[in-house]
Amino acid sequence: MTPSFLIGQYISTGSVIHRLDPRIKLVMVFIFVFIVFFANHLYSYVLFSTFVIVVALATKIRLSYILKGIMPVGIFLLFTFFLHVVMTNEGQALLTIGPLTIYTGGVIRGIEISVRLFLLVFFTSLLTLTTPPMAITDGLEKLLSPLKKVGVPVHEFALMVSITLRFIPTLMEETDKISKAQASRGVDFRSGSLKSRAYAVVSLLIPLFISSFRRADDLALAMEARGYRGGEGRTNIRALILQKRDYVAMILYGLMILLFIFVQS
Amino acid sequence: MSWIEFRHVSFRYHENEPWVLDDVSFVVQSNESVALIGKNGSGKSTIAKLMIGLLQPQAGEIFIDGQIVNEETIWDIRSQVGLVFQNPENQFVGTTVYDDVAFGLENLAVPREEMTHRIERSLQQVGMLAYRDREPHDLSGGQKQRIALASVLAVEPKILLLDEATSMLDPHGTESINQLFRQLKREQNMTHVTVTHDTEEVMYADRVLVIDQGKIAEDCTPRQLFCRQELLDEYGLRIPFIVELTNELYKQGISLDDPMNHKELLDQLWTFHLTE
Numbered sequence A: 001m002t003p004s005f006l007i008g009q010y011i012s013t014g015s016v017i018h019r020l021d022p023r024i025k026l027v028m029v030f031i032f033v034f035i036v037f038f039a040n041h042l043y044s045y046v047l048f049s050t051f052v053i054v055v056a057l058a059t060k061i062r063l064s065y066i067l068k069g070i071m072p073v074g075i076f077l078l079f080t081f082f083l084h085v086v087m088t089n090e091g092q093a094l095l096t097i098g099p100l101t102i103y104t105g106g107v108i109r110g111i112e113i114s115v116r117l118f119l120l121v122f123f124t125s126l127l128t129l130t131t132p133p134m135a136i137t138d139g140l141e142k143l144l145s146p147l148k149k150v151g152v153p154v155h156e157f158a159l160m161v162s163i164t165l166r167f168i169p170t171l172m173e174e175t176d177k178i179s180k181a182q183a184s185r186g187v188d189f190r191s192g193s194l195k196s197r198a199y200a201v202v203s204l205l206i207p208l209f210i211s212s213f214r215r216a217d218d219l220a221l222a223m224e225a226r227g228y229r230g231g232e233g234r235t236n237i238r239a240l241i242l243q244k245r246d247y248v249a250m251i252l253y254g255l256m257i258l259l260f261i262f263v264q265s
Numbered sequence B: 001m002s003w004i005e006f007r008h009v010s011f012r013y014h015e016n017e018p019w020v021l022d023d024v025s026f027v028v029q030s031n032e033s034v035a036l037i038g039k040n041g042s043g044k045s046t047i048a049k050l051m052i053g054l055l056q057p058q059a060g061e062i063f064i065d066g067q068i069v070n071e072e073t074i075w076d077i078r079s080q081v082g083l084v085f086q087n088p089e090n091q092f093v094g095t096t097v098y099d100d101v102a103f104g105l106e107n108l109a110v111p112r113e114e115m116t117h118r119i120e121r122s123l124q125q126v127g128m129l130a131y132r133d134r135e136p137h138d139l140s141g142g143q144k145q146r147i148a149l150a151s152v153l154a155v156e157p158k159i160l161l162l163d164e165a166t167s168m169l170d171p172h173g174t175e176s177i178n179q180l181f182r183q184l185k186r187e188q189n190m191t192h193v194t195v196t197h198d199t200e201e202v203m204y205a206d207r208v209l210v211i212d213q214g215k216i217a218e219d220c221t222p223r224q225l226f227c228r229q230e231l232l233d234e235y236g237l238r239i240p241f242i243v244e245l246t247n248e249l250y251k252q253g254i255s256l257d258d259p260m261n262h263k264e265l266l267d268q269l270w271t272f273h274l275t276e
């Protein structure tokens, strides 16, 4: 599995961050996503950057690996950056290329947005790097469980997510196998007109779909055979009990937010 | 006390189609080990699914331990009957080995401490305890089947069904699962039903049921089966090495008492050697 295959695929290093309760980590990420967009002060950016770097170091995962994992988002970042540079008409004009004029305001906005997005993706990838998908799902299920009362199928949703995650590598492998098999029969995925390439992709998708349905069928039978009958009356092997380290993490995070509010005002 | 009884069972997947199982009756005794053989499409998997209530017969009744299998009893039945399917990939539910073994126990609402204990024990049984945190994509097919077996064993069923559990594995994986399975047979009181195309496995069963077009064509011992070349040919079974050797020795004028496993063969060869 290449590191860039999924944004921040779980790596076990056994760090404190790994051992934090997934609910705590999820809530932290949600709050982070929210407050990062309130940042508009240089010091706030410095604060957030320091914070995510400290957390990244605490995960004991190589920084280069983390960065490699979020590479695919880099293109999106660049795109957003240029979009803001081109679209904003504030501040002084810097230079004019044909019909386009670039303003200082645009450059600043571009940088700001990119930094925010980068922080956001970086921090979120720390969540997925240090938390097994199943733990994330469990955490979400627990956090959202009050919604069960109003009829939201939280358990089913969590199960769906966990099965999807479990089958991603399987389907990737299968896609690879089918595309090789089709290529050996002369299907060309890389060249030719758009239309012929679209046909090539169809030749990949149809077998993939057929086998996925088959898998889904088999899996449903296997689950039923093992006594699955919905979320009611099930126990869960993963106990989520807050530990001392979770409280410490919450306090530190709270302090960081206080500092942020202080810096902003 | 864990027997299986099929009483005049008929089943088809859709109306207006020919019966997949046509008036099938048989009994598997407690602690007996039965091999189901037959061509593809003869109805073997259908029998396995009926036993665990994944399908309901249109006619006839199925009993597990004297308890009828129907909509009301299936949840109870499923805690007593474990089924391992053919495809190692498609029966792995959990994101890790540990989660997968836990799945069946969670469904039965087993308390957490008890679960931990049972998961460890069953992983130990299949020799996969060291792999407890692994994800399915870095396990081989054979290892996944071991986990499937562990998942079933954790529930502590009285009846174990294997539906071509080794047919998608390489020879090495097949051999390791077969060995494990034989060991379980020796060490635990369980009733075993194995759907298989593997002669070696048939040889280790107490009894063989040959299924042909939804009917029981033969009900015999492995010994009787291996004596009938026409049956072996029809169902594409290879003669096991031991039986072949015995036949060859017979042609050479050495007659053994139909050994059915390596130990019996060895013992008889020694006896022969010493009495000559």
Ligand SMILES: Nc1ncnc2c1ncn2[C@@H]1O[C@H](COP(=O)(O)OP(=O)(O)O)[C@@H](O)[C@H]1O
Residues within 6 Å of the ligand: B013, B014, B020, B038, B039, B040, B041, B042, B043, B044, B045, B046, B047
């Ligand atoms: N889900 C299904 N829907 C319709 N027909 C099926 C289904 N599963 C199996 N069959 C049919 O039932 C017959 C017996 O199948 P099966 O029990 O799987 O045979 P075996 O396991 O001996 O190969 C076959 O003719 C097969 O085509």
Ligand SMILES: [Mg+2]
Residues within 6 Å of the ligand: B044, B045, B046, B163, B164
């Ligand atoms: Mg079958």
